[in-house]
Structure formats: structure tokens, C-alpha cells
């Protein structure tokens with residue numbers, strides 16, 4: 307579904323947000339359309355902790371700017387380590403990312419179920435570096451586990467990327483140069499030489 311389709315949805319939506327650059331266009335759209343959405347920050351994949359805090363604080367800044375509820379979770383890198391055992395060798399968009407998406411979306415779905423949300427979704431595939439299909443598949447699996455409907459939304463259309471670009475510039479939002487985990491961090495470092 308496209309972002310405009312969410313306007314026909316009735317009920318409370320929980321949205322997993324990964325970082326401010328990916329979520330700001332979505333949050334702007336949600337606020338302008340008065341959609342009942344709560345932001346959920348569960349990203350144990352992010353390494354190191356200083357980076358986690360930096361990304362989280364930027365998302366909190368966006369949530370406050372638009373007056374959208376924000377739910378924080380603890381930093382639990384052991385969750386990510388456990389879920390990706392033996393997958394460190396995988397390339398980005400491979401099995402390690404499948405496990406990473408599933409972990410984060412399952413937690414979101416279960417939180418939605420336990421806290422009376424009607425749906426859940428995410429900003430994981432906002433970036434064109436991510437596979438829409440991979441995130442969508444993980445969302446469907448998380449839906450089966452949590453028994454809460456997953457809204458499979460393509461946020462890349464309807465001008466949201468242009469909006470995000472402008473907000474990032476205006477608000478001077480921190481833009482990271484690696485996906486998040488220790489493997490992507492090391493790869494970025496190696497590429498920089």
C-alpha cells in the first residue's frame with residue numbers, strides 16, 4: 307500500500323522507527339493528516355552505544371517537533387547478537403538483514419499486541435538502500451507471530467522523500483553513513499581505508 311492508503315485506516319498504529327532521516331518525512335505526513343500513530347524505538351542492531359544514543363535523540367527531537375508520542379526501549383545489543391549468530395559474514399540485504407528486520411518487527415508487533423494497538427508498521431524500508439521485499443516479508447512473519455496486522459506501506463512515493471530531504475536540511479538532522487550494526491560499521495571503516 308502507498309502512504310495515502312493509510313488515511314483510510316481506522317485505529318491506533320505503532321510504527322517502528324530506525325532513525326531520524328528515515329522517519330522525518332513519514333512523521334510530517336502523519337502529523338499533517340492527524341493519524342493516530344506512536345513512534346517505537348527498538349534498534350538493538352545499532353553499534354556502538356554512542357551511535358545508538360545519537361540516533362535515538364534525533365528521533366526524539368523529531369517526535370517533539372511534531373508532538374507525536376514516542377516509546378523508548380532499552381538498548382539490548384545482546385538481542386541482536388543472539389538473532390544474528392553465524393550471520394556476520396552475510397552481505398547487506400542477505401540473511402543477516404532478514405534476521406535483523408524480523409527481530410525488530412516481531413518486538414514491535416508484540417508490543418502492539420500487548421498495548422492495544424490495532425496495527426503496526428515501520429520505516430525500515432524508507433531508504434532506497436533497503437529492500438522493500440525483504441522488509442515486507444519480515445513484516446508478514448512478525449504479523450503471524452504477534453497476531454497484529456502489519457501495514458505494508460511503501461513510504462517512498464507521494465513526495466515523502468522530497469519532504470524528508472527538506473526537513474533534514476532545515477533541522478540539520480544527523481545523517482549516519484552506515485546502516486547500523488557492527489558489520490556495516492566495520493565495512494564503512496574499511497571502505498574509508
Ligand code: SF4
Nearest residue numbers: 402403406485486487
Ligand atoms: S546491515 Fe543494517 S539491516 Fe542489515 S543486519 Fe546490519 S543493521 Fe541490520
